[in-house]
Amino acid sequence: MSNSISSERRSGEETRSQILSIALKFFIEKGYESTSIRDIAEALGMTKSSLYYHFRSKEEILINLIQLRYAQLEELLEWLDNQPTAPDLLERTAHRWIDCTTIERLQVMILAHTNQPVILRLRETGQDIRSGFQEIINRFVDNNSSAEARLLVRMTLDTISAALSASRGMDIDFKEILIVARQTASVLSNLAVRAISADHRQSS
Amino acid sequence: MSNSISSERRSGEETRSQILSIALKFFIEKGYESTSIRDIAEALGMTKSSLYYHFRSKEEILINLIQLRYAQLEELLEWLDNQPTAPDLLERTAHRWIDCTTIERLQVMILAHTNQPVILRLRETGQDIRSGFQEIINRFVDNNSSAEARLLVRMTLDTISAALSASRGMDIDFKEILIVARQTASVLSNLAVRAISADHRQSS
DNA sequence: GTCTATATGGCGATAGAC
DNA sequence: GTCTATCGCCATATAGAC
Numbered sequence: 001m002s003n004s005i006s007s008e009r010r011s012g013e014e015t016r017s018q019i020l021s022i023a024l025k026f027f028i029e030k031g032y033e034s035t036s037i038r039d040i041a042e043a044l045g046m047t048k049s050s051l052y053y054h055f056r057s058k059e060e061i062l063i064n065l066i067q068l069r070y071a072q073l074e075e076l077l078e079w080l081d082n083q084p085t086a087p088d089l090l091e092r093t094a095h096r097w098i099d100c101t102t103i104e105r106l107q108v109m110i111l112a113h114t115n116q117p118v119i120l121r122l123r124e125t126g127q128d129i130r131s132g133f134q135e136i137i138n139r140f141v142d143n144n145s146s147a148e149a150r151l152l153v154r155m156t157l158d159t160i161s162a163a164l165s166a167s168r169g170m171d172i173d174f175k176e177i178l179i180v181a182r183q184t185a186s187v188l189s190n191l192a193v194r195a196i197s198a199d200h201r202q203s204s
Numbered sequence: 205m206s207n208s209i210s211s212e213r214r215s216g217e218e219t220r221s222q223i224l225s226i227a228l229k230f231f232i233e234k235g236y237e238s239t240s241i242r243d244i245a246e247a248l249g250m251t252k253s254s255l256y257y258h259f260r261s262k263e264e265i266l267i268n269l270i271q272l273r274y275a276q277l278e279e280l281l282e283w284l285d286n287q288p289t290a291p292d293l294l295e296r297t298a299h300r301w302i303d304c305t306t307i308e309r310l311q312v313m314i315l316a317h318t319n320q321p322v323i324l325r326l327r328e329t330g331q332d333i334r335s336g337f338q339e340i341i342n343r344f345v346d347n348n349s350s351a352e353a354r355l356l357v358r359m360t361l362d363t364i365s366a367a368l369s370a371s372r373g374m375d376i377d378f379k380e381i382l383i384v385a386r387q388t389a390s391v392l393s394n395l396a397v398r399a400i401s402a403d404h405r406q407s408s
Numbered sequence: 409g410t411c412t413a414t415a416t417g418g419c420g421a422t423a424g425a426c
Numbered sequence: 427g428t429c430t431a432t433c434g435c436c437a438t439a440t441a442g443a444c
């Protein structure tokens with residue numbers, strides 16, 4: 001019994017990931033709203049209806065893609081919690097995040113970033129979509145920290161998105177983007193750490 | 205004759221700018237594609253048809269909004285061309301750009317940024333939409349410059365967008381965002397200038 | 409698991425009266 | 427300059443045969 005089920009499952013899973021992959025491509029190229037279920041289905045040589053066998057709605061496809069991103073963040077969070085506190089921990093965290101970035105993972109981040117309205121709407125309707133970097137940021141700052149410190153920490157962790165979004169239309173190699181993101185993360189982590197210790201001086 | 209026409213024009217222009225303002229609000233909140241002409245019209249207490257008297261299409265509304273952004277950039281470019289070359293010119297340019305930023309102008313930038321696919325499509329269909337920062341960037345680098353230098357210059361000029369996009373969901377005051385954008389622009393301009401002079405050393 | 413056929417509804421846009 | 431009415435289209439989504 002479990003054999004036949006698992007082999008059915010496997011091919012089903014393959015189709016699912018093909019759908020997710022082509023959907024991501026379209027969502028990035030044409031935008032989420034402008035991509036129709038039909039576009040995705042026909043690019044895979046199937047009909048809309050078949051696609052609805054695998055996902056109950058277009059939104060469900062988006063949710064699945066977005067959640068891939070949070071799986072990544074989860075891993076980073078786990079690593080971070082096993083690190084001893086150190087002055088350069090923020091910089092190393094940012095670099096680790098950049099180093100494990102692939103184009104596809106990055107595309108998912110852009111997707112989440114450029115479709116904030118849909119994602120907020122989904123979150124309101126009780127979908128399981130969480131708030132991204134927030135937990136990681138909370139490892140470095142707390143609610144008493146200055147807005148400046150919190151913002152700088154977030155920007156330090158997000159240089160890869162900033163670099164990528166700056167590179168649009170510039171015909172720049174992915175590797176160059178990673179290099180620049182690393183440099184940027186280093187100088188921003190300096191600003192962030194300085195802002196954090198300024199907070200501490202003030203509160204003591 | 206010209207009197208009656210101009211007074212008609214004036215009220216027409218007022219309606220136009222009301223439409224643009226409310227459209228921007230919806231486009232940011234719900235996204236361009238998810239905002240219907242109906243949403244915009246009803247928020248203004250009119251019908252779709254009336255709106256079509258002022259703009260021939262939804263795209264035309266978007267184009268008008270986007271073009272506001274380029275008017276800003278034009279001013280910056282004019283200022284820049286009257287400045288003597290100096291090592292800190294990039295930093296000062298970035299700061300000037302940040303200092304003349306208002307929330308509404310920033311929203312237009314976000315709109316342009318989160319709707320890249322639509323904008324690219326419009327550009328292909330021959331609409332008058334140009335490529336943003338590129339001309340300003342070209343004042344600091346050229347086609348022989350390294351990808352690193354070009355990307356860093358662009359990021360230096362774009363810290364306000366980066367700061368704003370990092371601040372999403374963080375409940376941070378607009379003034380704090382400006383402060384952080386300025387700090388960030390300063391350190392990034394350093395990296396950029398260093399990359400530019402590294403290019404020069406290599407080519408000579 | 410994929411298909412054909414169809415339901416249902418909203419969208420952008422237009423015609424034409426006032 | 428605003429309205430009512432309507433067109434034509436394509437979207438998401440479902441029903442049911444194979």
